[in-house]
Amino acid sequence: MVSFPYHDRGVVDTSASPYTRLKPVPIHAVRLRDGFWKPRLDANMRAGMPELYRLLEEHGVVDNFRRVYGAKDVPRRGYLFTDSDLYKWIEAAAFVLQSQDDPEIRQRMDEAIDAIIPAQREDGYLNTYYVDERYDQRYTRLDTDHELYCAGHLFQAAIAHHRATGETKLLDCALRFADHLCQVIPNIPGAFSGHPEIEMALVELYRETGRARYLDLARHLLNAKGFAELQKIEGHAVRALYFCCGGADYYAETGEPAFRASLERQWENLTRTKMYITGGAGGRHQGESLGKDYELPNARAYAETCAAVGNIFWNWRMLMLDGEARFADVLERTLYNGFLAGVSLDGTRYFYVNPLSYDGEGEGDPWYPWARRGPYERQPWYDCTCCPPNVARMLASLPGYFYSTSQDGLWVHLYDNNDLDWRLIDGTRLQVSQLTRYPWDGDITLTVTPAVPTEFTLHLRIPEWADHASVTINGRSTDVPAAAGQYLALRREWQPGDQVHLSLGMAPAVMVSHPRVAENRCSVALQRGPVVYCLEAHDNPGFSVLDAQLDPTGEITSEYRGDLLGGVTILTARGVVPTRPGTALYRRWQAEPEPTRPVTLTAIPYYAWNNRGPRAMTVWIREWRP
């Protein structure tokens, strides 16, 4: 087993995984420059994460550890899975520190780790819920609770911490717990993790340490729920997606064909019947679940932010296997839309549920006053705190998702201003810099600088949405056709300073969905590049966006507005609204169309909605059929 030194390991370290073609580029090798993502990562690091840590302290999440060993005499607070929230925060901090030093983040991370470690028991067990009078209940509710889920998040935090600092204090703690679990879990008949997460963490722990027992335990837990036999992706969205991450990680190490087949079945089922156009997943509030095929309501979308993170995680792992662009397409779709909507522009408030339509109203329930909802706005804190630190770790690790290497060269997955300083697999140092206004503009200039002239393949991702794509090298066009939904393989002897210019067509696209998606019939959505749009009431005065109808044959214009919502390209389209909206709920069909008046529809990126107060919004717009 060959693996990089600790500081050169990627977010997911497939460097020695036999069944992955793509190998990781570590976070530190990619320095974002000012562009689309850097302000968001900065807001996460400077505003979101410090505030989140403060709230974790305020809500007793850190004290839940301190009380175990008597450092605080307070009752335990919060859900039984609060440990995982702190672990995720530490993992996010470690990803930040893999990019750059930040004394404040570093200090809080150390504080948190120092609060955690003494809570570990002699036998390696570590969980703040199953202590005192509940200690005897450990391992008795694996099927329904989050005991192993918390362990998994500890392992991931410890791995990220080790990769950031080279320190082993949290990793040693994690390994003691993992070793303990390797002894205990296989002896509990039927044991599985009620909320998957530990499966992918165990495989990564195997990658980090080379200890096969962790891979064995991952297999044990995957098989306990029949991963290889699953025909569809069903049930709780985050659990199902995390489980697929574990299955993909396991396949990357073992190549077991039944796992690959199951991954394909579930991926097809998700992307053909259960995924929002935003990449969000989870059509049903009940059980936070995926629902049935084509069950994709808009106002009642669940589309938990954590599910978007899970969808990115899973597609990244699938992409690593063979470098198939379809996985990168879903990853990018989710990243710019379903995921990014989960956090406010200032980086401090979070959506748990991400609807694709909103009527601007709250709602009441005289019988369950606690069910009074709305207005629907992002919150700085949820008692079930899973989403905010998931946003934090996803953003902090994002530089690690831009590039990969393979035996034949370099892969470019994401586009934004950044400088890569890394090496080809043969060890040749390679620098690449990107210059672009992506995602507002499809022109990207990549300057490729190997240390010495070197023959290798530059795999450039041509997104599925690119209505045309062309590429020049040092100003001369290439004869390789640049087809959408593929990686364009440019093989040549690259000279230091070679310039590749990629032009991706970003004409606004009018999208429709499969007619089985009941709510989207006769409706269209706007997309430009990777960005999915919505109509929000703020930009559309004088009518309700829920009544608006868009003429798909009309011109749709784009305009960059630097002053709006942190800088966005808006779209304007031709549409109509009814002049006399009816009030009858049911009436006889009439051949005559309803009378309408023309309006201009103004669309903003979906991710930016609800940053100016909660007002009506819709992604899917009725199609105008005159």
Add this chain to the structure above:
Amino acid sequence: MVSFPYHDRGVVDTSASPYTRLKPVPIHAVRLRDGFWKPRLDANMRAGMPELYRLLEEHGVVDNFRRVYGAKDVPRRGYLFTDSDLYKWIEAAAFVLQSQDDPEIRQRMDEAIDAIIPAQREDGYLNTYYVDERYDQRYTRLDTDHELYCAGHLFQAAIAHHRATGETKLLDCALRFADHLCQVIPNIPGAFSGHPEIEMALVELYRETGRARYLDLARHLLNAKGFAELQKIEGHAVRALYFCCGGADYYAETGEPAFRASLERQWENLTRTKMYITGGAGGRHQGESLGKDYELPNARAYAETCAAVGNIFWNWRMLMLDGEARFADVLERTLYNGFLAGVSLDGTRYFYVNPLSYDGEGEGDPWYPWARRGPYERQPWYDCTCCPPNVARMLASLPGYFYSTSQDGLWVHLYDNNDLDWRLIDGTRLQVSQLTRYPWDGDITLTVTPAVPTEFTLHLRIPEWADHASVTINGRSTDVPAAAGQYLALRREWQPGDQVHLSLGMAPAVMVSHPRVAENRCSVALQRGPVVYCLEAHDNPGFSVLDAQLDPTGEITSEYRGDLLGGVTILTARGVVPTRPGTALYRRWQAEPEPTRPVTLTAIPYYAWNNRGPRAMTVWIREWRP
């Protein structure tokens, strides 16, 4: 206060209610002859109710009473509201006995009553959940549980039993409990009923006894949740609808204008934004609730059978106020569709949830195995048993919903073969018989036989759906225009044997819904007379009904099929299905229509679906727009 003798009181006794124009006709005065409803009432009485009683015994619901006073040494079983299930069964039995003697039903009803009464405490309190170690908790969870709800069902059962038999044993028991509540509840700050029901029961108890304190307690409970201030109908569907029943009953006695205004606001909100075309209500599984305005998903409809019963109850009470036909229209819509779908054709299996679309599939959840659902079929029993006995009491009492009287004459609300033997308010004996094939045919012949020639008004309901209506008296047309959605007032001196022939246009209607109902856009539903139709896979081989598109400009033909589903009129329409259904979930909009092939669509009444095994079904059909 004037009231009829016990055996002449209606289902809801508005005979002395000052703010009702319409006065009840008791169940016994209406004898159904073979037609649409009689076989269903017979199945309910002969098959459904005996089996349900057996299941109530089997699941310990009756023993829950016996154990209180030591007649059975068994633990209490079931939800905290099981008492109400037995009360509802008794009420149903009493309605049956108001129609006809039935020794078997009578014996079981007496058995049940004899099991209940000894469980009453000295102070009048009666509830099998708040006993033993929970006795001290009585009245501590009024806001969230069903303590007063159970009391309300006891009162209703007792009233129906008294009206059936003249016996007072259960009524005395109810009055002792009610008197106790009148003392206790007003002294509990903020007390209200977490699940409404008792409010309407208390008003009826006031009507039964003339004791104002029951009306006062009803007012107290209605005001505790601000009935008069409610702006919308929101929250748990059954609770909200039962609460409106209580509000309407209270208004009928007091005429308080703020209650009438609240009833109007809630009724408008329900019927314009929250009611299925079937009359079902409850668009959200979460909280079994009504959801937001226009939140009416089809496959995920909740539309609990109890909510349909509640909608019938409420509209009946509204109808009594002034005789406005809009209330009868909603009542009939709900009765033939949303309610009737709740029970199988053989009368022994029940839906709790009534979807308007079904894909024929079950579903799984690897993380919550208990959430594995389907195939979706009617069940003989639910642990939450509210719906089956609600079906039983609704069917058993149905003869009481056919007619009313008013100062000026007789009102005919429902059409089916039956003989009325009752009297006008002035005491003149009046017999009416209906001869019809309704709802399959719109021709109804009414033979009107007053004991002596008498001038009065015959108010004939002209349903909202009647595309034309005409009436003749003794073969001669009348000059009164018969407008849809009104009661046609025929005033004359009626002679014994006068024949009225009413002809209601029943051309199949293609219906659409308000465009804010997201799932129904560009879709149509078929309705003929009061019956809403659906496509079920059984009748549509060779394609999926979920892919079918209906041409609303094509002819729709009707055919009565006596051999099918107990005898139904089926509809056939021209439609198409896609020749190459796409698999992509999202794609670019195209101007060209998808290629299709013509098919014949066969629709059956919605109420009859899922009586031949659970297969795909849809009420709303995509509109074909070539």
